[in-house]
Amino acid sequence: MSAPKNLPPPEVLLKRSEEILAELERGPWPSHVTELKKTNYATRVYGVGLAARKSPWGPAAVKVEYVTTGVLSRWARDWVPGGGSELHFRVFHTPGKFLKTDWLRQVTKISKELGVGLIELVGQTGALVLNLTPEKAEEMVDALRSIGTDVGGSGDAIRALNACVGPALCEYALYDTLKWYAEFYKDKRVNDAIISPSYPYKFKIKMSGCPMDCARANRGDIGFIGVWVGAPEVDLELFRKKVESGELDPEKIVARCPSGAISWDKEKKELKIDGSRCKKSMECIRTAFPAIKPGRERKIAVVVGGHVKGRFGGKMGKPLAVVNSVDEAMDWVIKTIESWMEHMEKGVVKHKDRIGDFITKIGYKNYLKDVVNVPEVGKPTLHTSLRAGAVLDEEERAMWSKWVSEIVEEYKSRL
Numbered sequence: 001m002s003a004p005k006n007l008p009p010p011e012v013l014l015k016r017s018e019e020i021l022a023e024l025e026r027g028p029w030p031s032h033v034t035e036l037k038k039t040n041y042a043t044r045v046y047g048v049g050l051a052a053r054k055s056p057w058g059p060a061a062v063k064v065e066y067v068t069t070g071v072l073s074r075w076a077r078d079w080v081p082g083g084g085s086e087l088h089f090r091v092f093h094t095p096g097k098f099l100k101t102d103w104l105r106q107v108t109k110i111s112k113e114l115g116v117g118l119i120e121l122v123g124q125t126g127a128l129v130l131n132l133t134p135e136k137a138e139e140m141v142d143a144l145r146s147i148g149t150d151v152g153g154s155g156d157a158i159r160a161l162n163a164c165v166g167p168a169l170c171e172y173a174l175y176d177t178l179k180w181y182a183e184f185y186k187d188k189r190v191n192d193a194i195i196s197p198s199y200p201y202k203f204k205i206k207m208s209g210c211p212m213d214c215a216r217a218n219r220g221d222i223g224f225i226g227v228w229v230g231a232p233e234v235d236l237e238l239f240r241k242k243v244e245s246g247e248l249d250p251e252k253i254v255a256r257c258p259s260g261a262i263s264w265d266k267e268k269k270e271l272k273i274d275g276s277r278c279k280k281s282m283e284c285i286r287t288a289f290p291a292i293k294p295g296r297e298r299k300i301a302v303v304v305g306g307h308v309k310g311r312f313g314g315k316m317g318k319p320l321a322v323v324n325s326v327d328e329a330m331d332w333v334i335k336t337i338e339s340w341m342e343h344m345e346k347g348v349v350k351h352k353d354r355i356g357d358f359i360t361k362i363g364y365k366n367y368l369k370d371v372v373n374v375p376e377v378g379k380p381t382l383h384t385s386l387r388a389g390a391v392l393d394e395e396e397r398a399m400w401s402k403w404v405s406e407i408v409e410e411y412k413s414r415l
Contacts, residue, residue, distance in 0.1 A: 007052060007079060008051075008052075010079075014044075017050065020051055040117060041118050042085070045057070045076045045084040049080075056080045057077065058077045060085065064141060069090075069155045069196070069197055071154070074087075088120075089130045089151045090151065090152065091130055091151055092128070093126060095178035096163055096168055096181070097122060097165075107130070107147070110130070110140060114133070114139055115131055116131035116133065126153075126162035152194045153194055156197040156202060157202065158204075159205075160194070161184055162205075162206045163178060164177050164209050165209075167209070171289070171290075172209065172289075173226060174210050174226025174227065174298045175298060177208070177215070180207050180329070183330075184330070200344045200352070200353050201354050204219075204307070205220055205222055205223070205224075206219070206222075206224070208226065209226045210226045210282060211280045212286070213225060217303065220306055221304070223302070223303045224300050224329055226299075226301075227298075227322070228294045228296070229295055229297040230276075231261070231295060232284065232292050232295055233292070234291065238291040239291035242288065248287065248291070252287075253283075253284050253287055253288060256287070257281070258283065259278065261273050271292075273292075299322045300324070301321075302319075302321045302323055303317030303319055304318055304332075304367075305317055305354075305360075306318075307354045307356050312356070312360050318364060332372060340355060343362065348362065
């Protein structure tokens with residue numbers, strides 16, 4: 001790749017890089033540059049990128065025998081003095097990213113002896129990332145498998161699953177995300193699809209224990225979000241105590257409800273929540289917990305078609321159904337994937353079409369009726385961020401276009 005415009009000469013770039021890295025090592029606080037220098041990571045290339053204010057890495061490819069996904073490689077771009085490369089594995093994480101000390105010690109040993117000595121514990125992909133040296137790649141794969149994990153989760157396959165910490169640490173969790181994570185990984189159909197790329201594009205499955213959506217399930221191709229039926233549960237006696245102590249302002253709680261479902265009787269000191277209007281935003285619960293808690297009738301909402309990048313732009317997940325078990329949830333995943341693949345064979349789905357793009361092409365109502373056999377009535381009512389995608393299908397577009405036209409005509413009639 002040719003050098004970007006206005007880029008300094010190589011000697012100037014290198015000098016500026018050294019100055020930046022030296023500056024990042026100053027101070028009483030721990031320095032990530034100091035730690036990087038203890039490994040075999042290409043710190044010089046990193047510094048050049050900082051000096052140029054551009055990514056110094058370009059895409060590359062590398063093959064590791066008997067591994068089909070999870071291997072990623074980058075080469076330094078042509079304008080980086082001295083060149084360089086970076087290779088890493090995406091390694092299967094544990095549910096909720098809980099790591100046992102003895103297991104982590106084994107991973108650290110593998111990284112030091114067979115790799116670069118650098119580990120990324122929490123990344124955007126949901127995977128644990130290990131940098132490695134190409135000549136020891138196959139040996140590292142064997143070592144990782146010997147401690148109960150594996151390499152995978154890249155390319156046109158199911159990516160590494162992502163789940164929030166769930167009931168292990170969070171009082172808001174409405175279902176056991178950790179159990180669901182493990183059950184999905186144990187399903188042979190899912191596991192095979194993680195290590196064997198055969199899809200039109202990547203497919204992400206995410207699990208959030210409540211509508212706060214810490215795992216960003218609403219941005220997954222299929223996401224599962226804990227919800228409840230009706231209104232939140234209110235402990236009125238405890239709520240009054242919190243109000244009297246000045247800990248809570250009921251007027252603010254009423255004002256901050258996005259659907260106006262909450263009312264406060266100042267005289268009687270009574271808080272009421274209309275369950276038919278509640279959109280499960282969790283705003284009142286976060287503010288007043290445990291005086292306000294999620295309702296006792298718990299469900300898991302399925303949202304489909306979310307992603308940041310796709311052929312038709314970013315999309316939020318659309319509400320699909322409410323399920324009660326991981327087996328039901330697995331059915332939605334398999335049905336959707338099978339139809340996605342069938343439409344690829346028919347030429348409707350092209351390479352790089354995510355699930356959201358596929359649904360946009362065939363129409364959301366057709367997806368509900370023909371793919372997953374869900375009637376339009378009875379779809380889950382969730383908080384506002386789950387109610388519409390950034391990209392509309394043709395029917396939604398026509399509906400909003402008609403609404404806008406009516407407003408314009410009404411405005412004209414008043415002139």
